[in-house]
Amino acid sequence: xxxxxxxxxxxxxxxxxxxxxxxxxxxxxxxxxxxxxxxxxxxxxxxxxxxxxxxxxxxxxxxxxxxxxxxxxxxxxxxxxxxxxxxxxxxxxxxxxxxxxxxxxxxxxxxxxxxxxxxxxxxxxxxxxxxxxxxxxxxxxxxxxxxxxxxxxxxxxxxxxxxxxxxxxxxxxxxxxxxxxxxxxxxxxxxxxxxxxxxxxxxxxxxxxxxxxxxxxxxxxxxxxxxxxxxxxxxxxxx
Numbered sequence: 001x002x003x004x005x006x007x008x009x010x011x012x013x014x015x016x017x018x019x020x021x022x023x024x025x026x027x028x029x030x031x032x033x034x035x036x037x038x039x040x041x042x043x044x045x046x047x048x049x050x051x052x053x054x055x056x057x058x059x060x061x062x063x064x065x066x067x068x069x070x071x072x073x074x075x076x077x078x079x080x081x082x083x084x085x086x087x088x089x090x091x092x093x094x095x096x097x098x099x100x101x102x103x104x105x106x107x108x109x110x111x112x113x114x115x116x117x118x119x120x121x122x123x124x125x126x127x128x129x130x131x132x133x134x135x136x137x138x139x140x141x142x143x144x145x146x147x148x149x150x151x152x153x154x155x156x157x158x159x160x161x162x163x164x165x166x167x168x169x170x171x172x173x174x175x176x177x178x179x180x181x182x183x184x185x186x187x188x189x190x191x192x193x194x195x196x197x198x199x200x201x202x203x204x205x206x207x208x209x210x211x212x213x214x215x216x217x218x219x220x221x222x223x224x225x226x227x228x229x230x231x232x233x234x235x236x237x238x239x
Contacts, residue, residue, distance in 0.1 A: 001025045001043050001047070002045075003015050003028075004031075004048045004049055005047075006053055011027050018110065026043070030052050030054040031060045033054075034048070034052075044071075045071070046072070047074050049076045072160060074094060074095045074096065074109055075088045076097055077097075077098050086199055089200065090202075092203075094159065094161050095109050116164055117160045133145075138151075138217050138228075140208065158204075161187070164187075168182065169228030170228065172228070176221040176224045176226070176227045
């Protein structure tokens with residue numbers, strides 16, 4: 001695991017809490033150092049501050065994504081930097097925590113992201129609700145066991161959260177889901193910023209919809225949330 005923050009106090013506290021939780025942790029104080037460490041040994045998760053010298057966290061996240069397989073990323077952001085948080089989620093960050101934050105909360109978020117990411121391997125973690133056979137709908141085939149998804153024969157490059165969200169929709173076609181429900185059932189959280197769900201839905205639409213601006217598969221149900229409607233192309237609404 002890699003912690004990237006130029007504030008030595010924050011880095012020391014986060015690293016200490018994660019190590020006490022049983023994780024092997026390395027640290028870096030700027031963007032270039034973080035990318036160099038990740039190139040030497042690909043981390044299983046990155047805790048990444050947005051405001052970094054050399055390269056900011058958004059650029060580090062972008063380069064990590066471009067370098068290979070999806071590394072889970074939790075971003076640390078200053079309270080109020082909503083545009084940066086949204087940009088981070090759009091780049092594929094799995095979660096974010098706003099400063100000042102509780103180190104215990106961060107450890108819980110790390111555990112949640114790692115638990116979900118573990119399903120990318122051949123074994124699916126027991127009890128996380130993601131086992132079973134392949135799921136299909138609207139030309140999409142998703143296999144939780146291999147963590148692979150395709151649409152009309154074209155492989156879909158999904159982050160861990162996008163995969164989980166699509167799996168949830170495929171398991172419940174035609175049902176309307178509120179953002180609070182999706183955060184609880186997909187993220188496993190009883191609290192959090194609901195814009196996280198909104199951004200992930202938008203990212204998923206960009207990958208599975210013919211026209212993401214006029215979604216036919218992942219529809220908005222006004223006043224409720226979202227619905228996966230593989231057989232109802234006429235009832236269309238965009239968020």
